[in-house]
Amino acid sequence: MKIAVAGAGYVGLVTAVVFADLGNEVICVDVDPAKVDAINKGKSPIYEPGVDELLQRNLEEGRLCATTDLVYATRESEVIFICVGTPPTETGEPDLRHVDEVAATIGRALNGYKIIVNKSTVPVGTGDRVRRIIEQHRVEPHEFDVVSNPEFLREGSAVHDTLNPDRIVIGADNPRAAMKIVELYAPLERPMLITNLATAEIIKYASNTFLALKISFINAIADLCERVGADVVQVAKAMGYDQRIGHAFLQAGLGFGGSCFPKDVQAFAHTMQRYGLDPSLFQQILAINEARPAQFVARIRERLGDLQGKVVGILGLSFKPNTDDIREARSLEVIRLLLQAGATVKAYDPVAMPRVRAIYPEVIYCRNAYEVAEGADALALVTEWNEFRQLNFERIRDLMRQPNLFDGRNLYDPQRMRKLGFYYYGVGRSADSNEFRGVL
Numbered sequence: 001m002k003i004a005v006a007g008a009g010y011v012g013l014v015t016a017v018v019f020a021d022l023g024n025e026v027i028c029v030d031v032d033p034a035k036v037d038a039i040n041k042g043k044s045p046i047y048e049p050g051v052d053e054l055l056q057r058n059l060e061e062g063r064l065c066a067t068t069d070l071v072y073a074t075r076e077s078e079v080i081f082i083c084v085g086t087p088p089t090e091t092g093e094p095d096l097r098h099v100d101e102v103a104a105t106i107g108r109a110l111n112g113y114k115i116i117v118n119k120s121t122v123p124v125g126t127g128d129r130v131r132r133i134i135e136q137h138r139v140e141p142h143e144f145d146v147v148s149n150p151e152f153l154r155e156g157s158a159v160h161d162t163l164n165p166d167r168i169v170i171g172a173d174n175p176r177a178a179m180k181i182v183e184l185y186a187p188l189e190r191p192m193l194i195t196n197l198a199t200a201e202i203i204k205y206a207s208n209t210f211l212a213l214k215i216s217f218i219n220a221i222a223d224l225c226e227r228v229g230a231d232v233v234q235v236a237k238a239m240g241y242d243q244r245i246g247h248a249f250l251q252a253g254l255g256f257g258g259s260c261f262p263k264d265v266q267a268f269a270h271t272m273q274r275y276g277l278d279p280s281l282f283q284q285i286l287a288i289n290e291a292r293p294a295q296f297v298a299r300i301r302e303r304l305g306d307l308q309g310k311v312v313g314i315l316g317l318s319f320k321p322n323t324d325d326i327r328e329a330r331s332l333e334v335i336r337l338l339l340q341a342g343a344t345v346k347a348y349d350p351v352a353m354p355r356v357r358a359i360y361p362e363v364i365y366c367r368n369a370y371e372v373a374e375g376a377d378a379l380a381l382v383t384e385w386n387e388f389r390q391l392n393f394e395r396i397r398d399l400m401r402q403p404n405l406f407d408g409r410n411l412y413d414p415q416r417m418r419k420l421g422f423y424y425y426g427v428g429r430s431a432d433s434n435e436f437r438g439v440l
């Protein structure tokens with residue numbers, strides 16, 4: 001199939017390389033000539049495991065190219081994916097400007113029947129809006145259909161998620177269009193659900209909001225655990241064995257960041273309001289999440305006292321492991337609060353340091369975790385990169401001025417850390433001397 005993908009961000013680029021790898025002819029479109037240039041040279045403009053390899057293979061085999069010319073790409077394609085960003089406006093509602101611009105250009109370029117598939121995360125009703133814009137800008141009376149095909153990929157495992165989605169949702173008001181998209185996804189052999197446009201649009205927000213709800217829920221439980229001498233990790237583990245609940249997204253800690261959850265929950269709350277419904281459940285998910293970094297820093301202050309002149313080391317800066325993305329990263333708020341309190345902040349992250357340096361040049365950026373630990377009064381684990389799992393903690397302890405470990409992702413075993421001589425704080429894990437815990 002001949003496909004155009006408008007927008008070469010995480011969703012667009014991964015969609016493009018995966019469809020090309022499945023044998024389709026794909027034209028990737030972006031307004032940024034530097035991105036287009038990089039893609040055509042086989043260099044992914046995003047840090048995402050596996051993308052470079054797929055990109056190079058499909059460029060070499062002539063199934064993929066990139067351009068800034070959306071008119072050309074539309075004219076050459078049967079199916080056009082819209083994968084542009086929908087950043088939040090000041091009110092928290094998504095800014096649909098880029099979606100509108102792409103729709104208008106597609107409308108002007110129509111030269112035959114096309115299917116326009118929206119993959120950007122957009123509020124319910126956007127499919128109809130895209131249809132209206134295309135109709136308004138259409139020069140020749142060609143037919144077209146609009147489809148909603150929300151994306152569920154996660155950064156860091158985007159290629160794997162795109163090839164192995166739990167489900168594929170195809171929202172269309174016309175069976176002809178739906179079947180064409182079913183055909184496109186058929187090689188993946190995954191469950192597909194065909195719905196109307198509005199249903200598909202809601203599925204995306206409802207899914208992300210529910211996952212964010214699980215995280216805020218377990219974080220609220222973590223606060224109670226801290227007050228009463230319980231361990232949230234064990235609470236979550238026991239809850240997760242109930243198959244109706246499941247283990248996923250019950251990791252208490254510093255909360256969720258990234259370009260999706262914070263903005264999607266906020267947008268969904270606005271949608272509720274717009275339709276006269278009570279948004280408070282969704283607002284509370286955000287409120288719990290926003291309080292996490294301040295609570296974490298408060299624990300550091302309780303332990304160290306006045307932070308003026310104290311050195312705090314941060315391990316991990318990206319909003320989660322395996323990405324250089326720092327949008328809404330918890331590290332940014334933790335650093336801001338520490339600097340505001342007068343602490344000297346040292347940090348290390350395998351890939352995200354250049355991005356954070358642009359925001360906080362006053363932070364001391366290190367080459368590894370050991371350099372961060374040197375002379376520190378406290379070490380704070382903020383992003384659970386794999387390389388932080390098996391650090392040499394004897395060495396870390398000896399390098400630190402005071403061996404205080406604040407585990408923002410509950411990565412480490414509290415008992416082991418305490419035995420090694422650390423003061424250990426884990427989120428929702430108050431001191432617990434029970435040696436016999438665990439799953440038998």
Ligand code: UGA
Nearest residue numbers: 151152153154155215249250251255256257258260319320
């Ligand atoms: C999320 C969804 O998981 C994807 O399905 C969706 O496609 C994507 O948003 C999107 O809408 O584009 P992503 O933002 O890449 O994906 O990252 P997640 O792996 O979901 O993690 C989000 C945040 O939640 C991270 O900051 C992570 O540290 C945090 N988290 C996750 C927790 O605090 N606890 C958990 O138990 C799980």
